[in-house]
Amino acid sequence: MLRAAVVVGVFFGMAGLNAVHLDACGDKFLRVGRSMKVRGYSPVHQGSILIYANPDAVRDFREFLGRFGHISTAVGDARRFAEALASGKYDVAVVPVKELPRLASELRNSPSKPEILQVFDHAPRRQQTHICALHSKSSGYEALAEIDHLLDARLKREVVGAASR
Numbered sequence: 001m002l003r004a005a006v007v008v009g010v011f012f013g014m015a016g017l018n019a020v021h022l023d024a025c026g027d028k029f030l031r032v033g034r035s036m037k038v039r040g041y042s043p044v045h046q047g048s049i050l051i052y053a054n055p056d057a058v059r060d061f062r063e064f065l066g067r068f069g070h071i072s073t074a075v076g077d078a079r080r081f082a083e084a085l086a087s088g089k090y091d092v093a094v095v096p097v098k099e100l101p102r103l104a105s106e107l108r109n110s111p112s113k114p115e116i117l118q119v120f121d122h123a124p125r126r127q128q129t130h131i132c133a134l135h136s137k138s139s140g141y142e143a144l145a146e147i148d149h150l151l152d153a154r155l156k157r158e159v160v161g162a163a164s165r
Helices: 002-017 025-029 059-067 078-087 097-109 140-164
Strands: 048-052 071-075 092-096 115-120 133-135
Touching: 048 059, 048 078, 059 071, 059 140, 071 078, 078 097, 092 097, 092 140, 097 115, 115 140, 133 140
Parallel strands: 048 071, 048 092, 092 115, 115 133
Antiparallel strands: none
16 A cells, blocks of 8 residues: 555656646647637737728728727728828738838838738748738738737837837
């Protein structure tokens, strides 16, 4: 009886020494707002999103974003895009990469300084790690993940900026 108790004690003692720390590779599924089930997805941050595209063409995408608490606006031309940037506070601007050169000054001069989510029609030749990009055929959930990443980075930058003042 005593021998069995010692064996069980040693077993549980060794198991306790080998406990896995929760900051391991799978920790992204343990964060608030994340789930292993895609259907159980909920964004960590909700944001205001400006989309440079024909409003009719992105109606389903905007409804999809709305289901997850994001507020989105779509504009189809550069003039309206500039007006929207000047008058509203946007966290993220979703812009086709081919339109970026035309819209760069409006994005830079915007009072809200939105994060930019670039949309490619084809895969970029060289993917740079600091660019948040999306393929035009990406799923809505991939777009949500990129938007979450941008909102998280923006929030961290704002917190660091406020702390350094």
